[in-house]
Amino acid sequence: MTSRPEGKRQALLDAALALFLEQGVVDTTVDQILQRSGASVGSLYHHFGGKEHLADGLYVECLSAYHEVALAGLRSAVTPEQGVRSLVDHHLTWIVDHRAPSQFILVYRDHEIRPAAESLRALNTNFYTELEHWIVSHASHAVPLLPAVISQWIGPMHMYARHWLTSTVKTTPADVRTFLSDGAWHSLQPLFTSAPKG
């Protein structure tokens, strides 16, 4: 009966996010999602095509939103240093302001290896490709080992975020923002200034 456009779809996403974080994807039943969202089986399968696809949709939704913010900051950076630091800053801000989506992204990411998750992995590929292009276009010389460079840039902040999101500490990422930002910049700085070794 009552239903504004996108009403049930969004209700399903909201209910699923809450339940998935409370109980995990596997232990959450379709019935629980239906009860919490007020939607019917038909709605769920109309909008998403199944429980796992709903989880995929949720992942895409959450990750896209994050990517948008992160890339916007990177694009508006003027100097290499601003760009390198912006990604760390935006990330740490994001996980505080969007705790639930962040948890779901970190926890669900790569959690399955299956061909069906193709489109889902493409999301990450696009993101990293843009990061690589940004590095190359700002670097003062050829950059080898791009994946390793990217890892040094954002690996620490990812790991810290994972730690902060899964533990229950009261400290905020603000305490480590400077530390992580400095670390990232010091790791990448050589790419933008000095000449390559060898």
Added chain:
Amino acid sequence: MTSRPEGKRQALLDAALALFLEQGVVDTTVDQILQRSGASVGSLYHHFGGKEHLADGLYVECLSAYHEVALAGLRSAVTPEQGVRSLVDHHLTWIVDHRAPSQFILVYRDHEIRPAAESLRALNTNFYTELEHWIVSHASHAVPLLPAVISQWIGPMHMYARHWLTSTVKTTPADVRTFLSDGAWHSLQPLFTSAPKG
């Protein structure tokens, strides 16, 4: 009939590892595991108590083996530099020599938030606690922000491992071993030599 001790248990683990990597945990059915392993439903539920518990058991098995090697290297290190670098080296060696278990660990890690996974998370906690103790005991002064320091130490290598294990590139981690090892050491070196700022 035929059954050596541990026979079915190990067969179940082997079959599960292969299937989980091929199809993901969710898309693998109990029946598939039984067929591939030659075990019966009874065996699976006797040894593990369910499909998810089997996945947990597999995770524990794989991760424990890795922790053992990693910590052994760390303990036998004489200088701080050897210790810092050993963890990176052992990790990169490990993922090459044990590709399947590594993939499962990275992919399955944290993949569910649920109270039942308590013992499972304890494994990681113990590992990181030992890393923290090692840092503190070798540092030349008080170390703040331990989780952030740990993240700088092993965050990049984790991220690179994830990349290498999920992509199909032919390059081996040997190409980046020096790069990542240097990065880790340069990040942590100040802890072991100079005085803290502020």
Added chain:
DNA sequence: GAATTGACTAGAAGATTCTTCTACATCAGA
């Protein structure tokens, strides 16, 4: 060396959970 015990295996029966399917509702635009 028969009985007992405990660890393990077997597979049918039962319970749970997921998915499909058909019918109905709402709404914008012709």
Added chain:
DNA sequence: TCTGATGTAGAAGAATCTTCTAGTCAATTC
């Protein structure tokens, strides 16, 4: 008012997981 696109409903059916009882086998006890 009709029409088609989109969304909703829930019963029926299919797939999957788990429990349960009944064994097998090897080692141990008396």
